[in-house]
Amino acid sequence: MVYKKDQYIGTLLGCAIGDSLGMPVETWKPEQIRKYHGRIERLVAPIPPTDKDGKVVSKDEYGKIRPIRDFKKGEYTDDTILTLALAESIIEMKGLDLNHIAKTQLEAFQARRQNGGFGWTTKTAFEKLEQSESPLTTGLHEGIGNAPPMKMSPIGLYMDSTGDVDGGIEYARRISEMSHLDPRAVAAGILQARMIYELLQDNYTSQYSDKFMEKIMNQVKEHELKLTSKNSFIEEGRLQDKLQWINSHKYAPDAEAYEILGNSSKSHESYPFTIFMFQKYWNEPITGLLETINYGGDCDTTGAMFGALAGAKHGMFFSKDWIRDLKDSDTIIEVADKFYNTKLYKVLRFPK
Numbered sequence: 001m002v003y004k005k006d007q008y009i010g011t012l013l014g015c016a017i018g019d020s021l022g023m024p025v026e027t028w029k030p031e032q033i034r035k036y037h038g039r040i041e042r043l044v045a046p047i048p049p050t051d052k053d054g055k056v057v058s059k060d061e062y063g064k065i066r067p068i069r070d071f072k073k074g075e076y077t078d079d080t081i082l083t084l085a086l087a088e089s090i091i092e093m094k095g096l097d098l099n100h101i102a103k104t105q106l107e108a109f110q111a112r113r114q115n116g117g118f119g120w121t122t123k124t125a126f127e128k129l130e131q132s133e134s135p136l137t138t139g140l141h142e143g144i145g146n147a148p149p150m151k152m153s154p155i156g157l158y159m160d161s162t163g164d165v166d167g168g169i170e171y172a173r174r175i176s177e178m179s180h181l182d183p184r185a186v187a188a189g190i191l192q193a194r195m196i197y198e199l200l201q202d203n204y205t206s207q208y209s210d211k212f213m214e215k216i217m218n219q220v221k222e223h224e225l226k227l228t229s230k231n232s233f234i235e236e237g238r239l240q241d242k243l244q245w246i247n248s249h250k251y252a253p254d255a256e257a258y259e260i261l262g263n264s265s266k267s268h269e270s271y272p273f274t275i276f277m278f279q280k281y282w283n284e285p286i287t288g289l290l291e292t293i294n295y296g297g298d299c300d301t302t303g304a305m306f307g308a309l310a311g312a313k314h315g316m317f318f319s320k321d322w323i324r325d326l327k328d329s330d331t332i333i334e335v336a337d338k339f340y341n342t343k344l345y346k347v348l349r350f351p352k
């Protein structure tokens with residue numbers, strides 16, 4: 001028996017733990033993680049990659065390697081910063097208010113602008129918010145990154161708390177479009193909220209992930225709009241084609257899924273890769289999360305998205321060490337607890 005309150009806590013804590021597990025090796029290749037870290041199984045500090053003479057390198061035999069950033073063991077990045085800001089806005093307003101969400105997202109960004117790991121699209125869009133532009137117009141057509149799904153789990157909690165699925169979906173769209181207008185990024189944002197909601201319902205405790213895949217397939221068809229001339233130059237490839245591949249290769253080797261789906265920061269790579277791992281490791285969330293992280297790529301975000309999904313399904317599945325080592329874990333548990341105990345109102349009308 002998994003308690004609903006633990007599922008709320010698991011959702012937010014899972015995001016932060018996955019983020020912090022992946023943080024030291026974000027963008028690295030799996031071979032580079034093996035070479036410098038062995039295997040990531042705990043929350044660790046970044047290690048500068050060095051050659052045999054101890055000199056810090058920016059590339060090795062596997063390719064470029066991103067220099068480490070200024071994070072300490074147990075710290076988290078933009079994924080969790082923006083997720084918590086969204087959760088706190090919903091609690092404070094007792095529901096969804098786009099202007100308040102934009103204001104609190106902007107404040108969270110400003111507090112960690114230099115050291116939060118924010119992506120280019122988010123930075124550019126939030127700088128427009130800073131110039132008092134309406135959150136209805138700040139999105140960028142080239143925004144194909146995974147910022148929408150990485151931060152959207154509180155909207156799934158809102159849907160569960162109020163039963164207002166349609167309002168939640170419309171808000172997931174608007175929050176995505178505040179920064180990202182590529183239809184794949186927007187759809188991934190909506191899917192993450194919707195699937196968190198689904199996992200909070202009783203009917204997902206079954207042994208098999210078939211129903212989960214069936215649901216996400218019909219959701220992606222409904223919410224992934226066609227590429228237009230404004231964004232089709234970025235790259236071909238649709239979220240629904242990747243999810244279709246997963247649906248017909250549910251038990252493929254992880255390495256094959258990694259090759260075919262990719263796990264870069266693009267929404268139509270990292271989101272399907274996360275979904276593949278989540279459905280494959282349906283009853284083994286710890287193994288699934290660690291495997292996801294150790295494939296590198298945008299692994300603070302694949303970790304955050306996997307962690308949120310797994311927390312929604314399993315509740316507190318984390319090892320005690322992870323919770324102990326995570327920065328602000330008490331605060332995150334308090335926020336989730338408050339979210340669970342706050343009576344929220346449904347959306348009555350959408351901002352125009």
Ligand SMILES: [Mg+2]
Pocket residue numbers: 077078079117300301
């Ligand atoms: Mg990040």
